[in-house]
Amino acid sequence: MSAEAGRGRSAVPFLLRWSVLLLAAGVWEAAARARGSVYFPPPLRIARHAYGLWFSGPPGHLFLTGAAVATVLPSLGRMAAGFGLAAVAGTALGIAVGRSRRAYALCNPVLQFARAVPPPALVPVFVVVFDFGTPMQVASIGFSAVWPVLVDTAEGARATDPLRLEVAAVLRLTAAERLWFLILPSALPRIFAGLRLSLSLSLILMVFSELLPGSDNGIGFTLTDAQTRSDLLTVWAALLLVGALGYLLNTGLLAAERRLAGRGRAA
Amino acid sequence: MLRLDSVSRYFGDHHVLDRISLTVPDGQLLCVVGPSGCGKSTLLRAVAGLLPAQRGTITVDGTPVTGVPDRLAVVFQEYGRSLLPWLTVRDNVALPLRRRGLGRAARREAAEAILDRVGLPGAARRRPRELSGGMQQRVAIARALVCRPSLLLMDEPFGSLDARTREDLEDLLLEVHRDEGTTIVFVTHDIDESVYLGDRVVVLSPGPGSRIVRDLPVGLPAERDQIATRGLPGFVALRTEVGRAVRGDR
Numbered sequence: 403m404s405a406e407a408g409r410g411r412s413a414v415p416f417l418l419r420w421s422v423l424l425l426a427a428g429v430w431e432a433a434a435r436a437r438g439s440v441y442f443p444p445p446l447r448i449a450r451h452a453y454g455l456w457f458s459g460p461p462g463h464l465f466l467t468g469a470a471v472a473t474v475l476p477s478l479g480r481m482a483a484g485f486g487l488a489a490v491a492g493t494a495l496g497i498a499v500g501r502s503r504r505a506y507a508l509c510n511p512v513l514q515f516a517r518a519v520p521p522p523a524l525v526p527v528f529v530v531v532f533d534f535g536t537p538m539q540v541a542s543i544g545f546s547a548v549w550p551v552l553v554d555t556a557e558g559a560r561a562t563d564p565l566r567l568e569v570a571a572v573l574r575l576t577a578a579e580r581l582w583f584l585i586l587p588s589a590l591p592r593i594f595a596g597l598r599l600s601l602s603l604s605l606i607l608m609v610f611s612e613l614l615p616g617s618d619n620g621i622g623f624t625l626t627d628a629q630t631r632s633d634l635l636t637v638w639a640a641l642l643l644v645g646a647l648g649y650l651l652n653t654g655l656l657a658a659e660r661r662l663a664g665r666g667r668a669a
Numbered sequence: 670m671l672r673l674d675s676v677s678r679y680f681g682d683h684h685v686l687d688r689i690s691l692t693v694p695d696g697q698l699l700c701v702v703g704p705s706g707c708g709k710s711t712l713l714r715a716v717a718g719l720l721p722a723q724r725g726t727i728t729v730d731g732t733p734v735t736g737v738p739d740r741l742a743v744v745f746q747e748y749g750r751s752l753l754p755w756l757t758v759r760d761n762v763a764l765p766l767r768r769r770g771l772g773r774a775a776r777r778e779a780a781e782a783i784l785d786r787v788g789l790p791g792a793a794r795r796r797p798r799e800l801s802g803g804m805q806q807r808v809a810i811a812r813a814l815v816c817r818p819s820l821l822l823m824d825e826p827f828g829s830l831d832a833r834t835r836e837d838l839e840d841l842l843l844e845v846h847r848d849e850g851t852t853i854v855f856v857t858h859d860i861d862e863s864v865y866l867g868d869r870v871v872v873l874s875p876g877p878g879s880r881i882v883r884d885l886p887v888g889l890p891a892e893r894d895q896i897a898t899r900g901l902p903g904f905v906a907l908r909t910e911v912g913r914a915v916r917g918d919r
Contacts, residue, residue, distance in 0.1 A: 563750055565745060565747060565750045565751060566750060566751070566753070568714075568719050568743075568745075569743075569745070569751050571718075571719060571737055572717055572719070572737055572741070572742065572743045573764055573765040573812075574737055574765070574768060575764070575765075575767075575768075576768065579764075579767060583753060583756070583764065584753065587753070587755040663755075
């Protein structure tokens with residue numbers, strides 16, 4: 403179908419799509435070599451450094467080195483915990499708020515306010531509550547990431563077609579059936595729009611919370627640790643790693659959305 | 670039997686229905702005609718228990734309507750919105766069977782049987798959006814029939830279909846009505862359609878405060894034919910009378 407093709411296939415072929423990125427990398431490489439500054443190493447050197455640090459492991463470990471596992475795994479774990487909590491709580495609360503007109507009217511100002519607070523500004527509060535360490539980091543990620551998915555889910559649930567709600571009433575669907583067959587699928591595009599925002603916030607908060615003292619592993623810690631040792635190559639490599647991670651996670655979320663939206667629920 | 674006793678409806682200050690009293694015996698196909706915005710849909714929604722109670726009483730088989738009555742089904746005009754696009758045709762039709770406690774296989778079998786009945790064999794696994802408008806409305810009719818309703822409400826169900834498709838669906842409805850003996854309240858603004866389909870035609874006056882201005886039995890032979898029936902003198906006379914009533918002429 404044409405709509406499907408328009409969404410699934412890009413307007414430009416695969417190679418062309420990556421050409422701008424390659425061009426940017428090429429310009430960066432050339433400029434960095436020309437300047438020869440220790441602070442701005444050329445990307446190829448950064449990539450080679452990152453490869454040596456993290457991706458030169460045995461094939462059995464997906465080519466990941468022990469250092470990669472020790473760095474990336476704790477970060478991903480904290481992020482998964484925080485994002486997972488935010489996704490579940492945000493979707494559930496969002497449906498509840500969105501389906502009740504009174505709850506929506508009462509909660510909307512709070513939600514808009516909570517969403518407007520820059521998430522990293524809240525981290526000091528969590529440091530006081532949880533002290534430094536993983537619980538503080540997970541709480542920071544979760545509490546920051548919960549708002550976009552909550553607000554978007556509420557909007558999505560609120561926008562359920564009133565005619566379809568009448569149909570559900572006439573078919574005498576139970577509350578659970580109405581939720582599963584009507585409200586959740588209706589809100590799905592908005593839920594995923596919120597989840598994408600929440601995911602990128604999770605990544606930001608993951609790195610940020612690991613920059614704080616008290617961390618002894620993770621990508622953020624690698625970043626500060628390398629910086630104190632003036633190991634600029636590792637700093638840049640960690641930045642590249644965060645970028646790649648964000649890209650991969652977002653791609654995964656998009657794939658999940660496409661799968662869920664394409665698959666029908668069996669009645 | 671469906672009974673409306675002096676039913677009035679207001680939306681805020683807007684007076685929609687004015688003391689509608691009406692008795693529909695079992696098995697009757699009643700057409701409700703009226704100009705746009707005269708409260709035909711409001712009447713239907715009130716019978717379906719979708720509107721909060723106001724003045725007057727509505728009873729179905731002697732039970733006052735407070736929620737959606739048992740064994741009632743509704744077909745809306747907007748088939749595209751009324752079907753769930755994320756479910757297959759079969760699962761759309763099987764949806765109301767869940768509360769019957771049937772297993773999945775039995776639900777699907779019943780859904781496929783009724784899809785056959787409305788002339789859609791082989792559409793079971795497709796999505797509503799892959800079907801034409803007429804086929805989608807057939808799916809909606811199948812979903813309404815799958816629980817074997819005793820009262821079927823239809824809100825301008827063929828209003829947005831092309832002429833040929835509408836005729837086919839009108840004949841399908843007559844066939845179902847003849848076979849199942851379902852009581853049907855069919856709301857339309859199409860005068861010809863009301864006379865062609867109905868055992869009886871009720872004309873509502875334009876709003877605000879719509880009332881019943883005509884209540885006419887349709888004395889045409891039960892066996893209807895799109896060409897022959899529409900040429901009968903009785904059909905033409907009745908169409909003229911209904912048309913005058915809708916326009917407000919005496």
